[in-house]
Amino acid sequence: MVTASGQNSHGHEVTLALKLRVWRQRKGQAGHFEEHALAAVPTSASFLEMMDMLNEQLIKEGKETFAFDHDCREGICGMCSMTINGMPHGPLPGVTTCQLHMRNFRDGETITVEPWRARAFPVLKDLVVDRSGFDKVIQAGGFITVRTGSAPEANNIPVPKGVADEAMDAAECIGCGACVASCKNGSAMLFVGAKINHLNILPQGQAERDRRTLAMVKTMDEAGFGNCTNYGECQAHCPKSITLDVIAKLNRDYLRARVKEFFSSTGKPSKGGD
Amino acid sequence: MKLESKTPVGPLADKWNNHKAKLRLVNPANRRKYHIIVVGSGLAGSAAAASFAEMGYQVSCFCYQDSPRRAHSIAAQGGINAAKNYQNDGDSARRLFLDTIKGGDYRAREANVYRLAQTSANIIDQCVAQGVPFAREYGGLLANRSFGGAQVSRTFYARGQTGQQLLLGAYSALSRQIGLGTVKMYTRHEMLDLVLVNGHAKGIITRHLVTGEIQAWSSDVVVLCTGGYGNVFYLSTNAQGCNVTATYRAHRRGAGFANPCYTQIHPTCIPVHGEDQSKLTLMSESLRNDGRVWVPKDAADCGKLASEIPEERRDYFLERKYPSYGNLAPRDIASRAAKEVCDEGRGVGQMVEGKRLGVYLDFSAAIQRLGEATIRERYGNLFDMYENITGENAYRQPMRIFPAVHYTMGGLWVDYNLQSNIPGLFVGGEANFSDHGANRLGASALMQGLADGYFVLPYTVTDYLAGVGLTGRPSTDAPEYKAALKEVNDRTARLLSINGQRSPRSYHKALGKIVWEYCGMARTKAGLEKAIQEIRALRDDFWKNVKVTGSGDTLAPELERAGRVADFLEFGELMCLDALVREESCGGHFRTEYQQEGEAKRDDDKFAHVAVWEWQGEGAQPVRHIESLVYEEVQFTTRSYK
16 A cells, blocks of 8 residues: 555555657757656655756766756745646646655656746756746736835725735735746736736735736737636646636736826826826 | 944933934935935845835835845735734734834844834834735724734734735835836846945945846945845745845955844744755744644554543643743744754655654634634635645644744844944844844834834934935946956856865755754754854855856856855854854843753843844854843843733
8 A cells, every 4th residue: 555655555665667758858849858767756756856866867968967956845936937748837726846746657657847938938958937027017017106204004904804805815916927828829917917816906906007908918919928818727727726717817907007098198198097 | 353232321211303303414405416225125135225215315125136126025924023913912113113123132222112012003003004905803904913922912913924924015115216216126236346435425336136237226225135144054934045145245345244143034934855855834823823733642643643632631731831921922933842842753745854743723712613604715825825835624623833044033134223333334134133032923024124214214224325425426437336346257267167066055054954954943052053063164165166057147046056055054154153252042042051941041140131243254253242232121031921
């Protein structure tokens, strides 16, 4: 019998033999798959620990290791970004690559590992991509303007529990980019919708609501992200289980802001306020 | 080395306000002429960079991640303390101050801690205004939970992701400034050296992690917010990239390193499962609010399932030993208690190297009392994470936990203004040593990072800049920058040229084993002496036999790792040396020789001071300096949580 903790009934660790097809791409060159075999991967190891084992084996063989992004290894920093067997963050719903453990794979299996695939996320090397487009969207409007020191007493702004919970549901987004990588359009609308929902429903976020929505959507388009056509792949692969309704609400807020912008036009240049 | 704490005179409660009123100012029109470098984009770094830019300074901010939002502050789970007294349970700035001083086992600087407690309330105001979705009561006002080492409820939280939400708040403020062009953000840049001109910190050397370019930057002042050194232990709750390089390189340039032996072992982490493990995962201390910690009374029961062990055969050892604080005893005490029961052979879980290293954290009583839905609402994400990692459902069976390295209280020495002994070098957040003494209480790291970044550094850095005046920054063509660039380039080339047999990771693992064994939860003179010898031997071997694959002009993860491990190999020795000289037990530093009935025995006559180490050159013994801790209002007492 194999227990969940990865030991069989005799207390020995259960291991897997794996074949790996891993994306190799160097600066200025086209990429290709490289094939490697790993003999004994413990089922208790995480996917990234399996990649560490592969890299250690490559060092022993005198070969170059695979570059991949990773940091906290507890599912919150959003740095890890691998497409595993065609699925961003792999087959398990609601987890990042670092929280995917090898007990979810079979002995003898071939695993294909690729970087995020999206026009707006160019590959830098091997499995590492450039996600700075996300930062640009936040820089355009993903904030509530509040200078340090100018905040009112915290309890002067009551927020109904339901609203705070809904904002928190959206704010859980870790900005990993799996939504973009899973979308056939390379759309970032789940990411943008999550931030819009977090800030636009809070009382603190009302002053900049329309301005924020217009600026973030404009920057999203400029950064090369595609549009949403309601396939829902993003929701299926989001490690934080952000749901599609944030996109509906983003569309609603965008429409509201555009209509207000249109009817409030006085012919003078816009000052960018509500 | 001159160590002036610059603690202001006057009553404790008035020190900060009096001091602020005396700090010099820079005219708004002149601020844009100054350039501030901030290294690190966690809570302290992001908050400081955003605040400086709002004031009108030119700011450059550096981080090694691909986005400032990924700094490891993001992983803090449980909460942030603030003396708001929203629960009407008798809290005040003074009480938060006293809890923090006591929690730190009387090894922190009194005036710094009082300031921290005072500014805590402003932090909550700032974060709420930014849209941080803290937990709320049904009336719409803020909710609180209790945390270890306190008898009031003063912890604000956003589910189990408080650090994430606070960092995203600071990141949003920083992003706004980047968008406005007032902060230039340099991601995927690692600081590899500090540049001094005429004794003042005037810039840094970085490596661009994608192109490999090594570059010099000039500024009027340098602010390091580069986190702690917990990864010296290899296995810790820190992120993989967390490292000591920025602070250690500053140390080699003359900055004093204070109390490196003060490391915190967190009691509630998922136990080690195997040899290829890269990381230990924390389960928030807030779980101890509703979970009860126990092991079997009889070692013979340890191999059984928890459900097979009846109530009367269980030992709720924290409740037994510390009845007034129970499961909420401070971290160092709870960690040692867990180690003791496991050393007695009463640990639970799977055998690793012939030992069961784990204790139960049991929620069955809380689930019965409050219902599974309430527990799920409070800790759902933590239970999910636990299941992902262990494959076990903690709603049905108790969690297994064991202590792991989590936080480092030591850091670069700073005065009351958070300035190191190098003029123009400021240090904020976990990277400095100032506020937590020998042990940090839960929910205090977030508080300190944001207090430093939002409410201390903007005032004190301004005072420094006003003092040095607009004399003009040196050009990066100056010889000091050229020399530092050459040193960094030479070191990189040397690492790449050794071409030995062992990987950088294998050295890191070996170092981690040494320091965990001899400089972990319990330390002895003989063990520490042995550790120092072993680290020296390992370091010598590293420089002869390390194999760094890849090349310097591209993304080279093994080169990055090798550089960090090389610094850990020097720093680890300093940490053991500090632990060896401190012949007392206090907070997270437990010397087996100095105990009384199993509890830490402080020696206030000999060790009521900060130990500050001065670098003396490669291979030379560093010199230990002392800053005496003068307590004006607090009496030294033996810490008791019984």
